[in-house]
Each structure stands twice: as structure tokens, then as C-alpha cells.
Amino acid sequence: MTEPTPSSTADREPSAPESLSLSTLESLCADIEANVSRVIVGHDDAIEHVITAVLGRGHVLLDDVPGVGKTMLARSIARSVDCTFRRIQFTPDLLPADVTGVNVFNEKTREFEFNAGPVFANVVLGDEINRAPPKTQSALLEAMAEEQVTVDGETRELPDPFTVIATQNAVEPNQTYELPFAEIDRFMKKLSLGYPDADEETELLGRAVGHHPIDSLEPVTDLETIVRARETVARIxxxxxxxxxxxxxxxxxxxxxxxxxxxxxxxxxxxxxxxxxxxxxxxxxxxxxxxxxxxxxxxxxxxxxxxxxxxxxxxxxxxxxxxxx
Missing domain, CATH: 1.10.8.80 (Magnesium chelatase subunit I, C-Terminal domain)
Known part of the structure; x- marks a missing residue:
């Protein structure tokens, strides 16, 4: 898997990729949904909503109580596509530079070098995003709206495609921060999974009590195909x-x-x-x-x-x- 290289905005020359046929796109989405369903039980609607958000060039906020599968859903979507994936664990002491990256002085070359943060990935999982203070949360504002990051006056493009799937802790209000309204507006969708019913939970236990199925999940498509699928959607x-x-x-x-x-x-x-x-x-x-x-x-x-x-x-x-x- 090739790591994305942060580049200046002037380096990217936009060109429209080839699109997929609608029948190929339908098959692709069915394959992704079936793959994710190996891990996530009883939330077919939520899986479909995340897939449509990715294809529609949007970001997703998963808001619910702990333990219902928010993080697993995000990881399963990312693992279903052969792309770069980074997880950011949001905590009260996380700094904006821990998200976007920072310029570091190289004593050998006597120049500053940019160390890219975890936001430079095709799929970024922001885990419990509301545990970090608003200043750190806002580090994602430019990235989510414009698919770029500006550090020390220099703007760098993020990988294409770029999707943020964030989870939000819906309990413990005294230990979390409210998301800025400007950031909430950048999420295409906000979803809640809820608890599984009795049959679904029993099925989940049968799959996950031993080795968790996420550990053996393999990609069913690649990055180029997702780019072409997004182009197909853009032409609807x-x-x-x-x-x-x-x-x-x-x-x-x-x-x-x-x-x-x-x-x-x-x-x-x-x-x-x-x-x-x-x-x-x-x-x-x-x-x-x-x-x-x-x-x-x-x-x-x-x-x-x-x-x-x-x-x-x-x-x-x-x-x-x-x-x-």
C-alpha cells in the first residue's frame, strides 16, 4: 500500500477520472456491504448510508452510546477498500498539530521539514471526536471542507479521495466537549446505530466471542475503483x-x-x-x-x-x- 505524499495545492492538476457503469457500481456497493456485514450485524441501513456518503464525497458522524459498533463500522468500511487508513484517538490533551502535522527543523539540512499528521489518509477515523477541546476539533474544518491542510502558511492537498468517519460519545457530558456548529455542518450525515435486537445480538456473539471477524476482513475493491465510482455518482x-x-x-x-x-x-x-x-x-x-x-x-x-x-x-x-x- 503506497503512503500518500503531502503536496502543495499547486502540484495537483484536476482531471476527471473515468466512471463506472451503473451495473458495476451496484455490484461494487453490494460487495462492500456484504463484506462489512461480516462484522456489523443488524445495521444494513447504516452501512448503506455510510457507503452512499463516501460515494457522495461526504463525511459521517456516528453518534451513540459506547459499545454498539461505531468504531467497528468505520474500520470495516476502511478495510473493505485497499486504501490508506489512519485512526485518531481524540483525547483532552490532543493538539491541532497532532492531527494536521507540524514543521520540524532538520539540523542536518538546516531546513524545516513537514511531518504529516494522521489526517493525510484516504479514510480517517476520528474516534470519540468530542473528547478533544474545540480548538483541536477545529483542526479538521479546512480538511473536511476543502480537502487540504494549511500549516505555517503553506497549504497541502489531502489524498484523493478523502473521507472522515468520526464517532461521538453520546454519554458522559461532563467529560466531553460540544462540537462546534461549523464542524457539525461539515458532516454530510449523522447516524445512530442503536442496540441490536435479541437475534442480532446472539448472531454477533457467535461471530465475535472467539476471533473477531474484523481481524480477517480483506479488501473487496481498490482506491482507483472508488474514485471511478464517485465520478459515476457525480454524473447522476x-x-x-x-x-x-x-x-x-x-x-x-x-x-x-x-x-x-x-x-x-x-x-x-x-x-x-x-x-x-x-x-x-x-x-x-x-x-x-x-x-x-x-x-x-x-x-x-x-x-x-x-x-x-x-x-x-x-x-x-x-x-x-x-x-x-
């Missing part, structure tokens, strides 16, 4: 009526919440809808794709003032009351 058509529908949903949240969703959220919604359409074998987005993705793409970006309402309820009302024309 989103016609004006669907774009207008997404806009009406966004405007509803702004009119019925203290803080509604941003234009970045609407872009993320349509990119996720493109990926879902591709998984269904279509080269165009329909309103059903938007409706399927809206709850996990929009809800976490909304702030309400009343205790009887939250982002999920605002999105649910938006879907009920916004017409599809």
Missing part, C-alpha cells in the same frame, strides 16, 4: 424540479427553526441523493431519493429553541408539508 442527473424541491425543504427548516440548514447542507442532500439513485441503478435523482436521505443529512444541522422540538421533528414536518411538484 439532478433536474431542476428536484433541485427546487430540495430548496423548498431547506427553506422550510429556516422558517421553522432557530437555525435552519445551510446551502452546504442542500448540496450534501443532493449528493447523497445522487449516490442513492446510483445504488438503485438510475442515472437521475427522483424525490424519493431526497426524502430517503433528508433525515440523516439535515437533522443534525438544525437548532431549535423549544424542548418539544428537535432537528428530526423539523425535517419530518418539512417532508410532510413540502409539496413535490
Amino acid at each position: 442527473r439532478v433536474e431542476e424540479p428536484v433541485r427546487a424541491y430540495a430548496t423548498r425543504l431547506a427553506r422550510y427548516t429556516r422558517e421553522h427553526a432557530h437555525i435552519g440548514v445551510s446551502p452546504r447542507a442542500t448540496i450534501s442532500l443532493l449528493r447523497a441523493a445522487q449516490a442513492r439513485a446510483a445504488l438503485d441503478g438510475r442515472d437521475y435523482v427522483v424525490p424519493d431519493d431526497v426524502q430517503a436521505e433528508a433525515p440523516v443529512v439535515l437533522s443534525h444541522r438544525i437548532r431549535t429553541e423549544g424542548r418539544d422540538r428537535d432537528g428530526e421533528s423539523v425535517v419530518a414536518h418539512a417532508l410532510e408539508r413540502t409539496s413535490v411538484e
Whole structure:
């Protein structure tokens, strides 16, 4: 596996890769989902949501109680693709430079050399991201939004593709920090796994009590294929009526919440809808794709003032009351 080399933004010349056929992309996603399902039991919807986020050029926040498989889900997705993977364990003493990297003076050459941080990978797992203070969390802001990192005035491109899958501790509020709203807005999706039912937990125990299946998980595809799959998704058509529908949903949240969703959220919604359409074998987005993705793409970006309402309820009302024309 070749390590990514940090480079200046001037070094990258953008060129559109070849795309996959829709049938090939469907098969690819089925292979990844089946591979991850060897480790993650009973969360097929969540697996599919992570896959569509990766294909839609987005990042994922997994928010739940400890021990339900958040980290295993992220690791399984990364292991299913032959790509570079780094894990960042967020702790209260973690510094921004521990994430992005730092310039170190080389006494032999009498020059500063850049030591890349763990963010320079195709898939980055930010484990318990809310255990680090906001200053350290914000080290990911530029990386997640622009796929680049600026250290000491020099900007370096991150590997392509670049995906952050972060987990968040949903308990122990006195030992965690709230994520900055600007960072939450950079996550395409926020997912919760929840507890497995009795049959699923029994099946999980049968797989994991001895040797954990994550230890023997092998890649089912490579980095080049994922790049081509993302290009396929980017070419899925989103016609004006669907774009207008997404806009009406966004405007509803702004009119019925203290803080509604941003234009970045609407872009993320349509990119996720493109990926879902591709998984269904279509080269165009329909309103059903938007409706399927809206709850996990929009809800976490909304702030309400009343205790009887939250982002999920605002999105649910938006879907009920916004017409599809």
C-alpha cells in the first residue's frame, strides 16, 4: 500500500477520472456491504448510508452510546477498500498539530521539514471526536471542507479521495466537549446505530466471542475503483424540479427553526441523493431519493429553541408539508 505524499495545492492538476457503469457500481456497493456485514450485524441501513456518503464525497458522524459498533463500522468500511487508513484517538490533551502535522527543523539540512499528521489518509477515523477541546476539533474544518491542510502558511492537498468517519460519545457530558456548529455542518450525515435486537445480538456473539471477524476482513475493491465510482455518482442527473424541491425543504427548516440548514447542507442532500439513485441503478435523482436521505443529512444541522422540538421533528414536518411538484 503506497503512503500518500503531502503536496502543495499547486502540484495537483484536476482531471476527471473515468466512471463506472451503473451495473458495476451496484455490484461494487453490494460487495462492500456484504463484506462489512461480516462484522456489523443488524445495521444494513447504516452501512448503506455510510457507503452512499463516501460515494457522495461526504463525511459521517456516528453518534451513540459506547459499545454498539461505531468504531467497528468505520474500520470495516476502511478495510473493505485497499486504501490508506489512519485512526485518531481524540483525547483532552490532543493538539491541532497532532492531527494536521507540524514543521520540524532538520539540523542536518538546516531546513524545516513537514511531518504529516494522521489526517493525510484516504479514510480517517476520528474516534470519540468530542473528547478533544474545540480548538483541536477545529483542526479538521479546512480538511473536511476543502480537502487540504494549511500549516505555517503553506497549504497541502489531502489524498484523493478523502473521507472522515468520526464517532461521538453520546454519554458522559461532563467529560466531553460540544462540537462546534461549523464542524457539525461539515458532516454530510449523522447516524445512530442503536442496540441490536435479541437475534442480532446472539448472531454477533457467535461471530465475535472467539476471533473477531474484523481481524480477517480483506479488501473487496481498490482506491482507483472508488474514485471511478464517485465520478459515476457525480454524473447522476439532478433536474431542476428536484433541485427546487430540495430548496423548498431547506427553506422550510429556516422558517421553522432557530437555525435552519445551510446551502452546504442542500448540496450534501443532493449528493447523497445522487449516490442513492446510483445504488438503485438510475442515472437521475427522483424525490424519493431526497426524502430517503433528508433525515440523516439535515437533522443534525438544525437548532431549535423549544424542548418539544428537535432537528428530526423539523425535517419530518418539512417532508410532510413540502409539496413535490
